[in-house]
Structures are given as C-alpha cells and as structure tokens.
Amino acid sequence: MATAMERKLGEMLVKDNVITRPELEQALQQQEQTRRSLGHILIELGLTSEWEMAAALGKQLNVPFITLSHYEIDELVLNTIPVDIVRKYKIVPVDKTGNTLTIALSDPSNIYLLDELKLLTKTEIIPVISFESDITEAIARYYPALTGADGSNIDEALKEIQDADVQTAVKEALNFDDLNVEQASMEDFADGDEDGAEVNDAPVIQLVNMIIAEAIKAGASDIHVEPFEKKLRLRYRIDGVLHEMTNPPKKFQNAIISRLKILSEMDIAERRVPQDGRFRVKVAGRPIDFRVSCCPMIYGEKVVMRILDQSNLMLNLEDLGFEPHVKDKFEGAILQPYGMCLITGPTGSGKSTTLYSALARINDPSKNISTAEDPVEYNLPGVNQVNTKADIGLTFSAALKAFLRQDPDIIMVGEIRDLETGAIAIKAALTGHLVLSTLHTNDAPSTVQRLVNMGVDDFLITASLNMVEAQRLARRICKNCRSEYVPDESEMAVIGIPEAERTPDLRLYKGSGCEVCRHSGYKGRVGLYEVMTMDDALRDAIMAKMPTNQLKRLAIKNGMESMRAAALRKVRQGATTTEQAVELTIED
Numbered sequence: 368m369a370t371a372m373e374r375k376l377g378e379m380l381v382k383d384n385v386i387t388r389p390e391l392e393q394a395l396q397q398q399e400q401t402r403r404s405l406g407h408i409l410i411e412l413g414l415t416s417e418w419e420m421a422a423a424l425g426k427q428l429n430v431p432f433i434t435l436s437h438y439e440i441d442e443l444v445l446n447t448i449p450v451d452i453v454r455k456y457k458i459v460p461v462d463k464t465g466n467t468l469t470i471a472l473s474d475p476s477n478i479y480l481l482d483e484l485k486l487l488t489k490t491e492i493i494p495v496i497s498f499e500s501d502i503t504e505a506i507a508r509y510y511p512a513l514t515g516a517d518g519s520n521i522d523e524a525l526k527e528i529q530d531a532d533v534q535t536a537v538k539e540a541l542n543f544d545d546l547n548v549e550q551a552s553m554e555d556f557a558d559g560d561e562d563g564a565e566v567n568d569a570p571v572i573q574l575v576n577m578i579i580a581e582a583i584k585a586g587a588s589d590i591h592v593e594p595f596e597k598k599l600r601l602r603y604r605i606d607g608v609l610h611e612m613t614n615p616p617k618k619f620q621n622a623i624i625s626r627l628k629i630l631s632e633m634d635i636a637e638r639r640v641p642q643d644g645r646f647r648v649k650v651a652g653r654p655i656d657f658r659v660s661c662c663p664m665i666y667g668e669k670v671v672m673r674i675l676d677q678s679n680l681m682l683n684l685e686d687l688g689f690e691p692h693v694k695d696k697f698e699g700a701i702l703q704p705y706g707m708c709l710i711t712g713p714t715g716s717g718k719s720t721t722l723y724s725a726l727a728r729i730n731d732p733s734k735n736i737s738t739a740e741d742p743v744e745y746n747l748p749g750v751n752q753v754n755t756k757a758d759i760g761l762t763f764s765a766a767l768k769a770f771l772r773q774d775p776d777i778i779m780v781g782e783i784r785d786l787e788t789g790a791i792a793i794k795a796a797l798t799g800h801l802v803l804s805t806l807h808t809n810d811a812p813s814t815v816q817r818l819v820n821m822g823v824d825d826f827l828i829t830a831s832l833n834m835v836e837a838q839r840l841a842r843r844i845c846k847n848c849r850s851e852y853v854p855d856e857s858e859m860a861v862i863g864i865p866e867a868e869r870t871p872d873l874r875l876y877k878g879s880g881c882e883v884c885r886h887s888g889y890k891g892r893v894g895l896y897e898v899m900t901m902d903d904a905l906r907d908a909i910m911a912k913m914p915t916n917q918l919k920r921l922a923i924k925n926g927m928e929s930m931r932a933a934a935l936r937k938v939r940q941g942a943t944t945t946e947q948a949v950e951l952t953i954e955d
Contacts, residue, residue: 386414430475432496435459435505444468447488450510456480459497459505467491473499508882571622574615575630579657579672581612583650588674588715592627594620594667606842606892607715610885620667627670631659638668645742653677658742675744684724687717688894690936693928696898700834701725701803707796709783711808711837717894718805719744719781721838725803726750726779738779739766755781767791771800780804786822793823796831810930811835811899812919815909829906835899837930839951841943843891844876845884849941851876862935862945863954876941893942895951897930919955929955 377391386394386409394408444463448470453459458480462469468490475481475494485492497505578601582590587603594600599620601612615623628635631644641662648655656675661668684694700708708725710718723745730736730749737751741763746752753766763780764787770778771791782805783789796802808814814835818828851874859869878888899905899922908921923929928936932955934948 390414430494430496435471435497435501445509457502459502467493469493469495471495471497504882571626575626590672592670594664596666606889607840624668624670639663677745689896693896693898696900700900701729703833705799705801706833707802707831708834709804709806709814711806711814716838717840722803734776735774736777737770737775739763740781763788764791775800777801789821789823793827793831811837811897812922813915816915825910829909832901837897839895840892841895841947841951842889843893843942845878845888845890847883848879848881849876850879858945862948877944893937895930895933899927931955
C-alpha cells in the first residue's frame, strides 16, 4: 500500500497538472502489485520526468535540489558512509560541517533510511534531492568498483569470499560441472539464466565471472592476475594503459588461479612451467574469446588473459585511423598480384588488426587465401586459417611449405621470426603470390636492416618487397570532455610546429577528465601509420647498403609521411595530445 506521504505527493502532482487523476490511480495500482516507490513507477510509465518528480518532492518536503555533477566532494566526506550502504540505498554524502552531514538522495521522504544514517554516522542528517541518474553517476565516479553484468559488484563478492573457508573455496573452484563456459558459467552470469545458478553461487566462481564481466564492460584488452608476497594484484589494460582494480584476497590466490586454469583447459596440477589456453564466453549473445597465458612466478602463477571481442574488430581502414593519402598507398601495395607487404611495430600496436583489415579488403571468392597464425585471433569468412603449434612441428615455416602445395593466391604469416620463415615467404612472393606478414621493428625503414640481420640477401629484399607499414596506437582524447587550449612556445617546438605556423590563433586539444574516461582525459585509441612503398631509388639504396637513418631520409624525401608527422597531424586534428606524440614517436 502507498504511504500517506506518497499519496500526498501524487495528489500534489495532480494538482499541479503534471499527471491526471486516472494516471495516478494507475500508478498506485501498480505500486500495490510491485511494492516499489510511486516516484519510480511514474517515471517508468513516462507520466512524469525526474525533474518534475524532484521539484514536487522538494516542494512537499521543503528540501533543496542539487546537481551532483557540479560538486567536487572531499574524500573525507565520502568516507563517512560505508560504500556498501552508499550503493545499496543509492545515496551520496555531499558535505560535512561539524556534527551535520548533508546527504543527496532521490527520495528524501524515506525517514527510516535517514534515521538509520543518523545512528550509523552519529551526526545530524540534512537531506537534499538529486536525480537518481545523477546519483548513480556520482557513485560510479567516487566509488569505483568492479561490477558484474547483473549489477552486483565485486566488492560484495570479496566481502562474501573473505568469510569463506580456503579449502572450500579451492574445492568450489575445481568444480568440473561448469567447464563449458560458453554454454553455462559466463552466459548464465551475464544473461541471468537460472540454469547452473547453483554452481555460479560459489563465491570464487562468482568473483572470477565478475572480474571477466567487468573487464569486458570497461573495454579492457587484457586482464592481469599477479601474485606478490602479501597481495594478489588485479589490473586491466584499458586503452593501452594498465589500471589497478580492487585486489582479491591473497589467501584465495590458488583458488582463483585454479578456476582460470580450468576454464582455459590447462593442467591445474602443473605449476612449474608456463601454459597457454583459451576459452569462450557469451555476453549479450555475442561470443568473446579469451587467450590465456599462465607463467610461474616466485610467489605463485601469474595469469594474463587477452580479450578478443569480434564485435570490436574494425575491418575498415578509415576506422583504424588511416589518412586518405596513406590509405591509398597501403591499398595500392596490398592490391598488387604478388610481392611481400610487411606490418611492423611493437607488441600491442594493433598489427594483427591491420593485417585482418588488409585481408578483409582483398578477400574475394576468386582468391585462395591461407593464413598461419599463433594463435588465430579472429575468424574471417572465406579465409583458410591455420593455428600453428610449434610443439608438434606445425611452425610458421611448416605451414608456409604446406600452403605452397595448396594452390594459394594470398598467404598471410602471423610473424616472420627466423631466416627459414623469411626465406620461404620471400620465395612465395617471388613466385607469383601476395604475402602479408609482421615484424617487430621500430619504424618502416629499419625493417630492411632487420631482414638483413636475419640473413636475407639484399637482392631478395629488393625483388620481393612491395611495402612496409609501421604503426603505433595513440590514446584518443575523450570526446566527452575535450577542450581546446593555446600551446606555449616550448610545446610547439617539441612537437616540431614550424615557426611560420606558430600564430596566436593556433589551438590544440586535451581532455579535462570526466566519468566517461575515468578522469584520464583519454577514451579509445587511434592509429599512427608510416607507409614506405618501394621505388627504384629505395631499391638502389638498399643494394648500396645505405644506413637506416639515411634510408629513412630518402623515404621521407620520396613522399613517406613519418610516424612523428602522422602523430602531429592527429594532434592538430584534436584526436590525440602532444604528450602522446612525444611518447610514441621520435624526431625525424
């Protein structure tokens, strides 16, 4: 039944012509069935707005209204109320003066809650009204926590697991009834299916599920579970940067790691050597693959999980950040009928994504395309993909030899790591096949020296190489809090803006920090690309054994946009910052 205060609120809304009498009766009838607050029901039915409800409550109770996003709340004030109480009742402490504590909440008519807070904090409580959505955003901002797909948070799971017995937790983690994660564990957790709920109720399993779910929700590319002497550290790599999250209890280290090893189909009894595995989960109906690596450390096993979300795979070169003039050079090279195209850059620079994008661009039913990968990260329709396994002899070179006997048109090799693989790839490029692969080099011109150091002859490089593309991933400025500023002389000098262009109206951009970007100023990443296409001048320079620095100058003279120039272009466009440009690239 509606309380007298809620009925009075409803009558006030009718009197102010916010809702009609029949609409009030409809909401009151629904409230009797659901036992929820009248305000929530009226908003859900679309009969009133948050603003109208807040105004009516404030008028009825003589309580002021505030917008939390306009306030910067002191940490000492935030700590006056336990985080579990804040999340449970959706309240935010705003200010504390002497023995008086101001609390923001969406329904200040809840006198029982106000009395509880008074007893809990031993202060006088002054309520203020705020939108529920505003409160939710403030809680996410000031009380960052790992939340599961069902809205529960890992802090609660940690609290539950702290009280559990270690041996019981290990036993729960080794529950083999829940090995089929794709069909049971994670899918049930994410979609709220009751099948398998008994298994998922185990604290360790629930905690692991929420760690995985929150990483997906945060857009992380990797999850690191790291054992140290006195703690078990949990970190997510988001937009290329590692962020430390709420750490699980150290005493449940073995149970958590065993659970992850079971999901990845590793040997849980083997703790002395590194192991690799993978598993797949379904979240909101879409499959997400996890590539898992386990390595023994001095205080236990470290587990790193690479998250491979097919829906995040961008196969359009423009979406990757290619400028039109650079894209034209890149496409011109990969559309050649034969030759070798190499993608270079450090680990985590997006080389695989660029390779997949190139394959998607040239994929055609009339072409026989085969790939050798370690491991296969994404499945491409119409492409024959091989997962190499060095321990059984299925290496890159072995796969390449097999491809050449299978009438190929286009071959992709995950990485050229040794002379044998490089020699076979060059042989394929010289015999009428298009070969795509990757190398670990700092820039495009140094790729030539890397091949020479492997033992590849100069004349083979010049005869087979079509193009080398080097890349980096820069952090993108958050679009929600991006603002412009006037750079000083030193900053313009550092990033190489010519003096003629250093005018008073020059503006650059940065992120001021907001809830969307976790107050970092960055959200997402953008590619920086350096494409060196081969021409006669470069081939003559390679045959003359020209040093790498001179080769780079020649390539720039012949039209190559360097990595620093590409970064500067993105800075001027407002895509990234000067700090990222300086951090990721070197002067030409």
